[in-house]
Amino acid sequence: MHSSIRRVRAATAGALAAALLATSLVAAATVGTATAQPGAAEPGRPAASSLPTGGLSVTGETAPVHDPALVVDDDGTWRVYTTGLVNRENGGTVQMWSSHDEGVTWAYDGTVWDEIPAWIDERFAGPDGQGTLPDNLWAPEVYEHDGTYYLYYSASRFGTNTSVTALATNTTLDPDDPEYEWVDRGPVISSPHDIAGGKSFNAIDAGIVEGADGTPYMAIGSYWYGIFLVELEWPSGKLADGALENATHLVDRMMPGNPVEAPYVYAHDGWYYLFVSFDACCQGLDSTYRVAVGRSRDVAGPYLDADGRDMADGGGTVILRSHGAVVGPGGQSVSDGVLAFHYYDGANAEIPGFPTLGLQRLDWRDGWPVVDQSAEAPVVAGGPRDVTVRGNRPAGFEVRVEGAPAPVVTWETSDDDGASWSAAPAAATRATDGAASWTIKHAGRQPDGLLVRAVVANAHGEVRSEPARLDVVHRGR
Template sequence: MFNSESFKGVNFYEMNWDLKGQLWAHDPVISKEGDRWYVFHTGKGIGVKSSEDGVNWKQEKSIFSSLPEWAKEYVPEKDEESIWAPDIALHNGVYYLYYSVSTFGKNTSAIGLVTNTTLDPNHPDYKWEDKGYVIHSTAEDNYNAIDANLIVDQEGRPWLNFGSFWGGLQLIELDPVTMKPADGAELKTISSRCLEPNTIEAPFIVHRDGYYYQFVSFDFCCRGVDSTYNIVVGRSKDITGPYFDKNGVSMMEGGGTLIDKGDDRWIGPGHCAVFFSGDAESSILVNHAYDAENEGKPTLQIRPLYWDENGWPHLG
């Protein structure tokens, strides 16, 4: 979810996305305020990058100096300060950043929320306020509370899409005041590969021309050049699904139209985000991939995302 006004007057298809600078990033998401671009990604205290042109990137100060105290109650095994998979969205004048606290390969996890009224660290009002706990999972649950993505539907209702492995990807309606799960809201599984392990995670939903598109990552990340991550998509007329791929296969039954499986250099692309220009005439795909020419390090990618005559996205 994003605020298109941030990208007003920007034609993504006319830009040269030959990225430079400090590009180490895992699970990136992008935003823009004024003339400056920002990327948030997995890292100690949540990694932050900025750019004046969307191409040349530099590292900024992390959001947190240490792991939030509230998280220790829900993820007591967490013994390092890396915070995962942030999602940034401007909604009603406030930036909402959801983040994940977990340990690798386990579903004892929690999603938290931090807010700000500006992304500019030099602005006098710049201050991240940790709103604490949003939702969690335990070893007894059949879902994993990580990889959050905020989407506001066409009726103005906010939802949180999240999940990794286990029972698949979840959707829950949020209270529009707290931006946390609404009273009585129930989890709904909207995507699954029906495998063991269920190699699906990192959802990101956008709306375009009457459809909700859910982008997800299949297979395995975090293995450098041995990673097998790939990006797929399905769509639905209703935010709660069912989502189907281009061939009519349900995303509850392993469906997903391939967007990117990588190449000899850029291996395992995944954990993507999609953003539209202010007029919605152009869009970009933001993700990480493992660079075979740089020791398999996770690296920021930003590329134009095109749409065919039937409304299906592709990289061109």
């Protein structure tokens, strides 16, 4: 049995600059995941399946993020793997992020390797050593088979289809495990090469899926002739014999440039759903990325959209586009009904268009995935109120909030009458019921007159409540 894998990002000043450059230089890609076979029960974990449908607000270190590959590990940890920083900052290799509270709060965990594998530089340098080297690694994909984790990643010469998708393997995703090590296994598929009877493609944006008989496949492609499906083999995780010649052409926009990429195939309720990104990524607030989908009873297609059009002949039903401060959403993946994607943050006043992690739990209507594109900036509707307690008793603060998607609430405190504020040791909360609270268990240990306020945020903005005051009455007063 496959373990349940899902796809569900604060950086140094240098990393911020690199990420801004990434918005104009990094080609978009996507990820895939182990999926249930059509007709079988989907893999389920309370961490994902109990979440409400619609947008899932996040907090913490959620940027700079491109091409999020989300894995919910067996211990409940949510891990995200993303495209590396340009200019080889932090080595330029695949980045890692984690959450221990069902995808609410995220922390940066470093990179898979310290540097890009030497064979990639040798390959792109060419025989004369003068070729342009890739700035970073793109489009991580994590898939588990028979106790081994397969990490697919891409390298490319930007703006060309001189590209390669390669593979690394590991026996664990936990960096603290003594057995943890990503072992590079070299190239899997490269371009420019002919595919499917003489067509051209770009060997980036790998997504892995298994057919009903357990045969593994890779969805691959970006621009050129679009998206293709090629057969793999276990346990190598590499191409099966004849994979390029026998590839299936899945998606073609049938327009100049063929702006489609980021294939991801997800099994649900007897169907395979093919998600792709249409149009232009990586242009900050000028990005026009949007997510489209088609479905098929067979992993090899044809994939038809909601109007019955074949995606290989210009079809595709758009389900997610720019809305509110969410600009150019794409680079998507889906697992256990959760859509993970990146977008360019129109609400970030400090760095407009910063690439950021987005999450949506899909709704399903008439056999089609539906997202909630409501865009309402967060509002503090009431609270918190001043609290007076005696001795070492608990003190509770509550704030009522509005906004769509439901905001995340964190808390701040000040012990100098509001001159400075610091994050409180309180868990972040998605206010799905319109309220959030924080209890100081031993209020008597806090300074008398402590100020408390709520920070309320979603993808479309951030506000702070008016401060509430904690008064502590000690015995004898």
